[in-house]
Amino acid sequence: MTYSLPRQLSSLLLATSILLWSCESFAPRPPPQRKVIVTGAAGRTGKLVFSSLLKQANFYPMGLVKSEKSAKKIIKDNAECGLENVWICDVTKLDSDNEGSLPNGIRGSDAMIICTSAVPKLRKRHLAKALLKAPINMLAGKKPLDFKTLQFYFAPGQHPEKVDYEGQIAQIDLAKKLGVSHVVLVSSMGGTNPDDFLNTLGKDKDGNGDGDILVWKRKAERYLVESGLQYTIIHPGHLKDTPGGLSELWLDVDDNIMMSPSHHMMSRCDVARLCVASLKVSGGQSSSFDCINIDVPEGTKSRPTEIALIEFLDAETTYDYSTDRKLDYSMNI
Template sequence: MAIPTRGSSFSTPPISIFYQRQPTCSLFPKFRNLPFLSYFSLSSSLNKGYTCRSKFRALIVAMADASRPTVLVTGAGGRTGQIVHKKLKERSDQFVGRGLVRTEESKEKIGGAEDVFVGDIRDANSIGPAIEGIDALIILTSAVPKMKPGFDPSKGGRPEFYFEEGAYPEQVDWIGQKNQIDAAKAVGVKQIVLVGSMGGMNPNHPLNSLGNGNILVWKRKAEQYLADSGIPYTIIRAGGLQDKEGGIRELLVGKDDELLQTETRTIARADVAEVCIQALQYEEAKFKAFDLASKPEGTGTPTKDFKSLFSQISTRF
């Protein structure tokens, strides 16, 4: 038997125990049939109570570590990525969390820990160390348009936007995400959660005109690449992101941008972050692609049953 987290498909197959001779340690009979996650030998020195207990204590800790999936969130320095990274670290009993950011400055912004890696998703070689050994990947990287200087809102009109050289959606949302998917597939990840955006059904969506980047076009191309990869996936196409408290609204799932035709087309970043992590825990979330929004605060019932939420979804892409 395995030792999975609640609802998780991340489990480790049992591995046998061998030992040099039958120990008399009083703790051994209690654990001899457990699926230990690494081979080890028990020598006669384990007959000594203190050594025995300390050895087993260390072993049990190692078992607990090995039974938790290692999850990497890329774009961990972004506003939504920071929330996902924080939630993973807060649930250290369920996950071993890692982060990938683009700069040392971003790394320091989220604590500067050793499990936060610095790499450029446009360079496949630079992200290898972060992805090595992971069980799941949450992709939150995205090209970010910048406003051209000189805009004066008092004069009316609309601001103009641009993307920095080399940081267009084609490089970040297509090539960068493709690099992540390829690297994750190479190390045998069990699931990839990709956060995109609603609006991809409309090539003339206003977001595509920002900086002439066609950002939704390139995001959609990466989503299709993931869906065709053979890796279990969850594609979340979020509505308008809001910096509001999460966990207090009823979440809504949809398809084909239908939610954009309603009054419920926004969602708190914290709720998107929660759905990312919940998607790792339920089979019902795998091989699914869906739009995500929420009802206004104070209406409906705050979503707590994520298995039921994912069960509502039937669309694979």
């Protein structure tokens, strides 16, 4: 014997099903996640950018790191991070014309944040000599240890021309190949001055060696500016491993900040916040700016990072790269 539901009950169930389907179909849906490539994701600034993006529901970060050890550490340090969020590759050797050399996970990315940089290493023997001279310097009324007299070097294949110029150009070309719409580049303040102390790192006392880190960074910046991609170029002052959001942000252009008596310090956390904020509030506007932390006036609160960036963008202050030709000539590059 077979049983069938009464016709009225069947009609009611059908109507209910249609109603539920309609509600699901037309209910507001959360915006799709933006896939963001973070290069140098294991570095001191890159890891903060990567971690910040992981914690925000509207972003899906893909961290590029150089070694398996770095990948394991990132996954261990971030509960939200899975194996699919991290890829191991040498960004200085990426070939945008060779599909086989590109990590599969980065395809379909909407933005790229470049946090790679050559890292100078201190010559330990030279430091030891300087420490031995410290008491003599004190007796003579001099500074015990002058940081600018120390000697630095870059690991083989990791000098500024290779990392900050060739490597970043490879990343910018990759962004174009992938159809990325917005590139954020973390660079450094001081690029308008070829005599800046940072350019001496990696050179000997006669000026020979693999240095000129700010010059090579600047050349990569100009390549990005002329690439046709939307860009945000961030020039932080002296980076400090301090909490973010505790100080006011001063944004300016053309190294004007360097002329001030301020300390020229910048929290890495605040740099990471600016990277993320640029993806949120820039719209289609490209920008390049210097940034440092300054004290918050008594009785006031610091502006949220996004507000500080919006106010800078609204002012439409632009960075002048036209002087770079003179810089190239003076450095014989």
